[in-house]
Amino acid sequence: MPTPPRPLTVRTVAIPEGDPRYDQPLLELLPDRSPLSWVRRGEGLVGWGCAARLDPSGPGRFAAADDWWRAWCEQVRVDDEVGLPGTGPIAFTSFAFADRPGRSVVVVPEVVVGCRDGVRWITTVGEAAEHPVRPVGHPGRVRFSDGALSADGYRDAVAEAVRILRTSDGTGAGDDRERVRKVVLARDEVATTSAPLDPRHLLGNLAGRYPSCWSFAVDGLVGATPELLLERSGRRIRSRVLAGTSWPRPGVGAAELASGLLGSAKDRAEHAFAAASLAAELRPFCGELAVPEHPEVLRLRNVLHLASHITGELHEHAANNGVAALLRLAAAVHPSAAVGGTPTSAAVALIGELEGVDRGRYSGPVGWVDGAGNGELGLALRCAQLEETADGGRARLFAGCGIVAASEPDSEVAESDAKFRPIREALDSDA
Structure with a gap:
């Protein structure tokens, strides 16, 4: 009788302080080919190599990913000497926005290096090979052009959305139960480069x-998102909901911008839709759920957002029987009103009519999950999909805005330009 194969070993060990192989910022450890990253303020996870991969698609993509990931984790032997969130088996994930066929990605790296609260570790799957770290490549000359939807086309789409939102039922269908109160419309832009695109060039600029x-x-989708869709750690869950935006203008100080955003009825209404929709989808899983009565202002280099930090504790049975594993929770809450609209089904249908842009994985959940169903998923915002071309590189940039009945098309075009700024600058910069 043949000897059964030995199970694959996933091993996590602490990295000694001062180890010259890993005593540098996480992003500087990454190779130029297919890097994986989830880093904030110097902490998080980076990975490389591919021990296993799944490319789910369609409306069942989250459930398929969760089933596959659980099965994979059950087949491996885990030797975890650190025992922190982000240790043991780890998969990086990036999901398509839409339910229609479109590739999502779950990647199990051969190597993960993590850092949390000053503790560093390395996780390897099997016998991981050494990886060369080459100098970061510059994209060379960068040229920007319209994508599927130009600024003028976007202005027209917003104007039509506003017209629909201002009708008596919001859809033209005469069904008040499906009245659209908010719809999120996106536009895209294309950057071509004279040299191949090194994802680390964007990551370093964005993180800085x-x-x-x-x-x-994850799989060529690179960005820096300010929005945390869901974090799960045991029974605790957390989300940072963003909706309602302002941006710097000549002659307007930071305090005035923040005050104006907090006092804007249009932006407060847009934010309320987003926070309420996420809370409504999470409540069936939670014994406790705290939703702030008023939002605060999140200040970023390019924009200001209204933000609400939602926290909760899962029902014990939901936490223990798998129905509230992170990827299952993502299926319940995506698309939120922050990236789709309110109510969800009618808003997504309106996006299909007006947007004319294949979002791919833009505005879908992106992040990581561990073997216990914990992890962090953000929304893939302020991002670009990178690809190589015969004579350089190509990046497809995305930006989107929440449209309500009080929206002004010219203002929404200006907001989308402000949201393009992080990737535009990260591409076309030496530092």
Whole structure:
């Protein structure tokens, strides 16, 4: 009788302080090929190599990913000497926004290096090979052009959305139960480069300029998101909901911008839709859920957002029987009103009519999950999908705005330009 194969070993060990192989910022450990990242303020996870991969698609993509990930974790032997969130088996994930066929990604790296509260560790799957770290490549000359939807086309789409939102039922269908009160419309832009695109060039620039955001890279999708869709740690869950935006203008001080955003009825209404929709989807899983009565202002280099920090504790049965594993929770809350609209089904249908942009994985959940169903998922915002071309590189940039009945098309175009700024600058910069 043949000897059964030995199970694959996932081993996590602490990195001694001062170890010259890893005594540098996480992002500087990454290779130029297929880097994986989830880093904020210098802490988080980076990875490389591919021990296993799944490319789910369609409306069942979250459940398929969760089933596959659980099965994979059950087949491996785990030797975890650190025992912190982010140790043991780890998969990086990035999901398509839409339910229609479109590739999502779950990648199990061969190597993960993590840092939390000053503690560093390395996780390896099997016998991971050494990886060369080459100098970060510069993209060379960068040229920007319209994507599927130009600024003028976006202005027209917003104007039509506002017209629909201002009708008696919000859809033109005469069904008040499906009245659209908010819809999120996106536009895209294309950057072509004279040299191949090194994802680490964008990651380093984004992390340096936006330290309070989560700098991510999964399968060529690179960005720095300010929005945390869900974090799960045991029975505790957390979310940072963003909706309602302002941006710097000549002659307007930071305090005035923040005060104006907090006092804007239009932005407060847009934010309330986003926070309420997320809370409504989470409540069936939670014994406790705290939603702030009023939002605060999150200040970033390019914009200001209204932000609400929602926290909760899962029901014990939900936490223990798998129905509230992170990827299952993501299926319940995505798309939130922050990236889709309110109510969800009618808003997503309106996006299909007006947007004309294949979002791919833009505005879908992105992040990491561990073997216990814990982890962090943000929304893939302020990002670009990178690809190589015969004579350089190509990046597809995305930006989106929440549209309500009080929205003004010219203002929404200006807001989308402000949201393009992080990736535009990260591409076209030496530092």
